Amino acid sequence: MEExxxxxxxxxxxxxxxxxxxxxxxxxxxxxxxxxxxxxIAPNKPCIxxxxxxxxxxxxxxxxxxxxxxxxxxxxxxAVTPNGYADAVSGKYFVMPEERQMTLSSVLDIIEGKGQxxxxxxxxxxxxxxxxxxxxxxxxxxxxxxxxxxxxxxxLPDAVNFxxxxxxxxxxxxxxxxxxxxxxxxxxxxxxxxxxxxxxxxYENLYCVVSGEKNFILLPPTDRPFIPYGxxxxxxxxxxxxxxxxxxxxxxxxxxxxxxxxxxxxLEQYPQYRRARPVRCSVKAGEMLYLPSLWFxxxxxxxxxxxxxxxxxxxxxxxxxxxxLLESLCGAASAAGPPGKSSxxx
Amino acid sequence: MEExxxxxxxxxxxxxxxxxxxxxxxxxxxxxxxxxxxxxIAPNKPCIxxxxxxxxxxxxxxxxxxxxxxxxxxxxxxAVTPNGYADAVSGKYFVMPEERQMTLSSVLDIIEGKGQxxxxxxxxxxxxxxxxxxxxxxxxxxxxxxxxxxxxxxxLPDAVNFxxxxxxxxxxxxxxxxxxxxxxxxxxxxxxxxxxxxxxxxYENLYCVVSGEKNFILLPPTDRPFIPYGxxxxxxxxxxxxxxxxxxxxxxxxxxxxxxxxxxxxLEQYPQYRRARPVRCSVKAGEMLYLPSLWFxxxxxxxxxxxxxxxxxxxxxxxxxxxxLLESLCGAASAAGPPGKSSxxx
Numbered sequence: 001m002e003e004x005x006x007x008x009x010x011x012x013x014x015x016x017x018x019x020x021x022x023x024x025x026x027x028x029x030x031x032x033x034x035x036x037x038x039x040x041i042a043p044n045k046p047c048i049x050x051x052x053x054x055x056x057x058x059x060x061x062x063x064x065x066x067x068x069x070x071x072x073x074x075x076x077x078x079a080v081t082p083n084g085y086a087d088a089v090s091g092k093y094f095v096m097p098e099e100r101q102m103t104l105s106s107v108l109d110i111i112e113g114k115g116q117x118x119x120x121x122x123x124x125x126x127x128x129x130x131x132x133x134x135x136x137x138x139x140x141x142x143x144x145x146x147x148x149x150x151x152x153x154x155x156l157p158d159a160v161n162f163x164x165x166x167x168x169x170x171x172x173x174x175x176x177x178x179x180x181x182x183x184x185x186x187x188x189x190x191x192x193x194x195x196x197x198x199x200x201x202x203y204e205n206l207y208c209v210v211s212g213e214k215n216f217i218l219l220p221p222t223d224r225p226f227i228p229y230g231x232x233x234x235x236x237x238x239x240x241x242x243x244x245x246x247x248x249x250x251x252x253x254x255x256x257x258x259x260x261x262x263x264x265x266x267l268e269q270y271p272q273y274r275r276a277r278p279v280r281c282s283v284k285a286g287e288m289l290y291l292p293s294l295w296f297x298x299x300x301x302x303x304x305x306x307x308x309x310x311x312x313x314x315x316x317x318x319x320x321x322x323x324x325l326l327e328s329l330c331g332a333a334s335a336a337g338p339p340g341k342s343s344x345x346x
Numbered sequence: 347m348e349e350x351x352x353x354x355x356x357x358x359x360x361x362x363x364x365x366x367x368x369x370x371x372x373x374x375x376x377x378x379x380x381x382x383x384x385x386x387i388a389p390n391k392p393c394i395x396x397x398x399x400x401x402x403x404x405x406x407x408x409x410x411x412x413x414x415x416x417x418x419x420x421x422x423x424x425a426v427t428p429n430g431y432a433d434a435v436s437g438k439y440f441v442m443p444e445e446r447q448m449t450l451s452s453v454l455d456i457i458e459g460k461g462q463x464x465x466x467x468x469x470x471x472x473x474x475x476x477x478x479x480x481x482x483x484x485x486x487x488x489x490x491x492x493x494x495x496x497x498x499x500x501x502l503p504d505a506v507n508f509x510x511x512x513x514x515x516x517x518x519x520x521x522x523x524x525x526x527x528x529x530x531x532x533x534x535x536x537x538x539x540x541x542x543x544x545x546x547x548x549y550e551n552l553y554c555v556v557s558g559e560k561n562f563i564l565l566p567p568t569d570r571p572f573i574p575y576g577x578x579x580x581x582x583x584x585x586x587x588x589x590x591x592x593x594x595x596x597x598x599x600x601x602x603x604x605x606x607x608x609x610x611x612x613l614e615q616y617p618q619y620r621r622a623r624p625v626r627c628s629v630k631a632g633e634m635l636y637l638p639s640l641w642f643x644x645x646x647x648x649x650x651x652x653x654x655x656x657x658x659x660x661x662x663x664x665x666x667x668x669x670x671l672l673e674s675l676c677g678a679a680s681a682a683g684p685p686g687k688s689s690x691x692x
Contacts, residue, residue, distance in 0.1 A: 004350055004675070011671040019663045034380040038500060042388040043663035154384060222667065317365045317389035321568065322668035325357040329350070329675075 008225040008329055009275065015222035016277055024048055024218070024281040024289070033152035036290075041152060041204060044292045044319060046218055048281060052288050058141035058210050059286055062306055064108050067138075072105035076134045077126040081237050082245040084121035084166065087199065089259045094232035095247055098239055099126070104135075111166055111304050119243040123165035131162040131308060138162065142308050146206050146288075153204065153312050163307040198227070198258050198298040202320075203311040205291040209283045212305030216289065217262045218279045219296040224326050226276035227296060228269075230259045262298045294323055354571040354675055355621065361568035362623055370394055370564070370627040370635070379498035382636075387498060387550060390638045390665060392564055394627060398634045404487035404556050405632055408652055410454050413484075418451035422480045423472040427583050428591040430467040430512065433545065435605045440578035441593055444585055445472070450481075457512055457650050465589040469511035477508040477654060484508065488654050492552050492634075499550065499658050509653040544573070544604050544644040548666075549657040551637040553629065558651030560629045563608045565622055565642040570672050572622035573642060574615075576605045608644045640669055 030052040031039075040047055053059060079086045079097035086097040102122075110122050124130070132139060145156050198219065207214070219227065231254040235247045260266070265273050283289045291297060293314035301307075314320065376398040377385075386393055399405060425432045425443035432443040448468075456468050470476070478485060491502050544565065553560065565573065577600040581593045606612070611619050629635045637643060639660035647653075660666065 001349070003347070007671065007674045010674070011667065014670065015664065015667045018667055034383060034498065035500065037380060037383055037388070038498075042383070043661065152380065152384075154381065222664065315389065318361065318568065319664060319668070321357065321361045321364055322665070322672075324360065325353065326668075326671070328353045328356070 004329055005225075008326065011326075012222050012225050012275070015220060019043055019045070020220055020222075020277075021045065022277075022279070024279055026050055030148055033148045036148060037152040040290055041292070044221070044294070046279075046281075046292055046295060047290050048283060049288045049290065050286070052146075053142075053208055053210075053286050056142050056208075056210070058138070058306075058308070061141055062138075062210050064112060064304075068105050068108055071135050071137050072103060072108070074104050074135060074137075075101050076104055076107070076124060077130065078102045078107055079123045079125050080120050080239060081123075082120055082239075084123070086123060086125065087257075089230070089232055089257055090235075090247065092233055093235040093247055093249070094255050094257045096234065096236045097123070098237045107164065111164070120239055120245070121166055123163075125161070125163050125165065127159065127161050127311075129159035129161065131160045135162055142208075142210075146310055149204075149206055149310065149312065155312070157310040158203070158313045159311040161309050161311065163301075163305070163309065165301060165305065166303055198260070198262050198296045200294050200296045201311070202293055202314045204293050204314055205289075206310040206312075207283065207289040207291055208308045208310070209285050209287055209289075210306040210308060211285050212302040212307075213285065214283045214289075214302075214305060214307060215300045216281050216283065216291070217298040218281065218291070219262075219276055221294040221296075221323050221326070223276045223278075223296070224323075225330050226272045226274075227258055228260050228272065229256045229330075231255070232257050232259075258296070294320075350675055351571075354672065357672075358568050358571050358621070361566060365389055365391070366566055366568075366623075367391065368623075368625070370625055372396055376494050379494045382494060383498040386636055387638070390567070390640070392625075392627075392638055392641060393636050394629060395634045395636065396632070398492075399488075399554055399556075399632050402488050402554075402556070404484070404652075404654070407487055408484075408556050410458060410650075414451050414454055417481050417483050418449065418454070420450050420481060420483075421447050422450055422453070422470060423476065424448045424453055425469045425471050426466050426585060427469075428466055428585075430469070432469060432471065433603075435576070435578055435603055436581075436593065438579055439581040439593055439595070440601050440603045442580065442582045443469070444583045453510065457510070466585055466591070467512055469509075471507070471509050471511065473505065473507050473657075475505035475507065477506045481508055488554070488556075492656055495550075495552055495656065495658065501658070503656040504549070504659045505657040507655050507657065509647075509651070509655065511647060511651065512649055544606070544608050544642045546640050546642045547657070548639055548660045550639050550660055551635075552656040552658075553635040553637055554654045554656070555629045555631050555633055555635075556652040556654060557631050558648040558653075559631065560635075560648075560651060560653060561646045562627050562629065562635065562637070563644040564625045564627065564637070565608075567640040567642075567669050567672070569622045569624075569642070570669075571676050572618045572620075573604055574606050574618065575602045575676075577601070578603050578605075604642070640666075 025047050027047055027049045028051060030049060078100050080100050081097045085095070088095060104124075107122055107124060110118055126134070131142070132144065144160065150156050198217065200221070234250040234252050234255055236250060237245050238248050239245050260270050260273060262278055267274055281289065371393050373393055373395045374397060376395060424446050426446050427443045431441070434441060450470075453468055453470060456464055472480070477488070478490065490506065496502050544563065546567070580596040580598050580601055582596060583591050584594045585591050606616050606619060608624055613620055627635065
């Protein structure tokens with residue numbers, strides 16, 4: 001398997017030389033659908049599009065006051081964790097957030113620091129088209145789809161999601177130390193060994209920041225050989241009556257997940273990550289990130305950041321087929337590695 | 347390497363289940379550029395387009411008489427072989443045709459059976475934009491580019507080639523026995539062990555048949571693991587004054603080529619080819635084949651068939667990068683196979 005390891009490594013490095021950019025380029029206006037398909041979707045490359053949301057009323061309207069008045073009484077799904085780490089790795093567990101039904105007003109109270117100090121981090125992030133399903137009153141402030149993207153792909157988005165959360169809420173996260181220092185949250189079930197991960201989706205993703213700022217770390221699918229995977233028992237957080245959290249193990253088989261923290265990668269444990277070439281970018285209010293399917297990503301946000309994203313399911317064509325080959329090779333190469341090692345990266 | 351062999355085999359079979367068609371579909375009219383990009387170029391799938399050339403004067407004009415009158419005195423490059431096999435494998439050689447400068451009239455004489463019986467097969471097939479470079483007088487009868495394809499790709503073709511040849515001239519070929527029987531050619535330097543091959547190009551290819559018919563055997567790039575390669579010493583044919591041919595070895599290192607004859611595959615020698623799934627199609631006068639980049643192909647034609655093709659260089663993006671990985675894996679897996687075997691297929 002050493003030979004395979006060598007070849008997939010060469011392949012990954014070649015991708016960077018051949019067609020990938022060293023940073024995320026900007027487009028200064030909404031693109032022509034065909035040009036966008038050809039230059040970004042087909043070659044599977046990210047970019048940031050400016051001036052594509054200028055006509056959204058949301059950009060000026062979506063203040064906490066407006067949201068309270070318009071949809072404050074609506075009950076929405078909120079991800080609740082002790083630390084802001086939704087879908088992350090803790091010890092042998094892959095821990096998902098507690099999902100709680102709350103009014104949007106009460107979430108805004110927490111974000112604005114009104115009322116009692118919570119021992120939890122709240123994040124409106126349910127990825128099931130929650131904008132259209134749970135908050136249809138807000139749809140007119142944005143758009144139900146991005147017309148040039150829908151034209152490019154020949155179909156409407158599969159989901160439109162609304163994101164609102166605290167600075168410590170991340171799709172992966174800040175480091176526990178930093179978070180504890182700033183927010184003084186209490187984490188009873190996790191310790192400093194809690195690691196923050198990256199993940200990928202099978203969607204073409206247009207991520208639109210309405211207010212605040214989101215910071216992304218992106219890794220191309222071709223960097224897969226350098227990204228470690230482990231197998232973890234699924235679990236969910238549960239906040240007890242005393243406010244403390246416990247981790248409740250779930251039934252079901254172990255799930256593969258990435259244990260590496262891209263903000264502070266443990267290169268002793270995952271030396272292969274030295275060869276990865278993460279790209280960082282900051283997406284500001286009024287900007288839109290095109291995050292291509294199967295790109296690994298890690299997201300941090302400014303406090304009170306509001307965003308809307310559009311998910312278009314990817315095409316399961318030759319590129320997907322090739323990625324599946326790469327995945328299986330990375331698994332195979334590692335399976336032939338030292339026994340007892342859980343990582344399925346190279 | 348058995349594990350790698352298993353995985354690339356699974357990958358190839360999955361491609362057929364996932365997105366490939368069992369035959370080449372037809373489009374009944376010239377497509378919209380974006381739709382064509384999305385449905386055929388990006389997923390790298392062939393199709394035949396009807397009614398896309400109806401406005402070409404060439405369809406009715408290009409008789410032998412017209413070509414004689416219009417460009418008969420033009421000197422053009424002609425591929426000359428004893429057997430119609432341009433770029434094929436003979437013994438340890440990869441043999442390229444003798445390239446001869448002839449008037450188009452004299453080529454037409456041969457095709458029409460006028461004059462003395464030739465001991466050679468002639469094929470106008472120089473792939474260096476010979477229509478625009480050598481026969482610009484014919485350009486107005488066709489088009490200098492295919493507008494919807496140029497719009498789709500955002501650029502003009504890299505080459506426009508004119509093809510005219512005998513039935514025994516093939517980019518690969520008929521079986522030697524059939525050919526000898528029908529055309530009574532004399533092959534002094536080759537024998538029945540001469541094999542006829544398939545090849546691939548790094549172009550998006552629009553192949554337009556003006557008169558006659560072309561028969562293609564196509565294999566997707568994902569079938570690469572089932573396609574044997576060997577290393578061959580480059581050589582060219584040279585017709586001596588007595589009309590007989592000799593093979594002249596060229597300087598330079600060995601070239602990788604496919605020794606398999608897809609019309610009559612030797613499954614004893616290349617058992618892996620049992621798993622390949624070649625697709626056959628026939629492209630008739632007035633039809634256009636979209637032959638995607640990196641598809642392996644073998645072409646036969648009806649006698650006197652005239653065609654024009656447009657080559658647009660492929661994008662060297664993620665799909666090319668992935669194909670290079672597949673190539674290197676196929677080489678690696680075979681290199682670990684029995685010693686002395688020249689094939690670099692799996």
